[in-house]
Amino acid sequence: MSKRKLIEDVAVELRLLQRSFDAFDEAAASTLKLNRTDLRALDVLLASDEHLTAGELSNALKLSPAATTTVLDRLQRAGFAARIPDPGNRRRVHVAVTEAARAAERELYAPVGEAGAEALSGYDLDQLATIHHFLRTARGVQEAQAARLNS
Template sequence: MDDIGMQLRLLQQSFDAFDEAVATRLGLNRTDLRCLDVVLGSGPLSAGGISTAVKLSPAATTTAIDRLERAGYVTRTRDDENRRRVLVTATEAARTVEREIFRPVGRAGAQALSRYDEDQLAIILDFLRTARQVQQAQTTRLTTTTAPLD
């Protein structure tokens, strides 16, 4: 069990290192990168949708969108269905980042997983879902209580 815990810790550190490398490469900070990831993954979103997804205040989200727009990774357009709402859309430059940086990671991950059979993949998927639920519950615990930490 200790080995699994250590490998999870190392995996988290590798995700952090990758995100930092991507942010540095793009000239962004990590918060802006999180916002860009949401826009790339979800299509056009309102600022409120981004704010909810990355758990930022509206002001912080607007600042991040401003920086992403200046960097050429997003544009703002009026929503055709609700003219008072602005949608944030990934630009072609952002799609290039997705193709050149993020898709290779996905392909490498798929290649690494190809050595497992369907039953093993089902166990891996169950573990990943369980691990995410544990992390979400612990995040909630830390953000909704003021009790001393044990």
């Protein structure tokens, strides 16, 4: 097989992988009775080491403050997020995930991580390093292309 053909095959597999991510996200959102934007917000919050301010969440999601408020209202009603007033600034609100959000994360995403780890366990260190490098490179390409479209 030629290098060009293999690159084309990788591109096809990446497209199919993206579709599988989209399908999983759609199923997760449906399971949690959220829309995709709410699920994205929940993902950002779950991945954060600390509470985020509403403004930081707006920036991460590239949403207006008003749209972020609507997302937070829905997440709060669903029991997945809580607003915490900033004691030093009455106008600032921090957003924290709830135990219900952590439970949903364990239920929905832990099995994905476990299955992924199992699938990767068959690769040696050099192969894993190559996979890691490829994924970082592919993410960089996607982020650059998103920036190109958004400019």
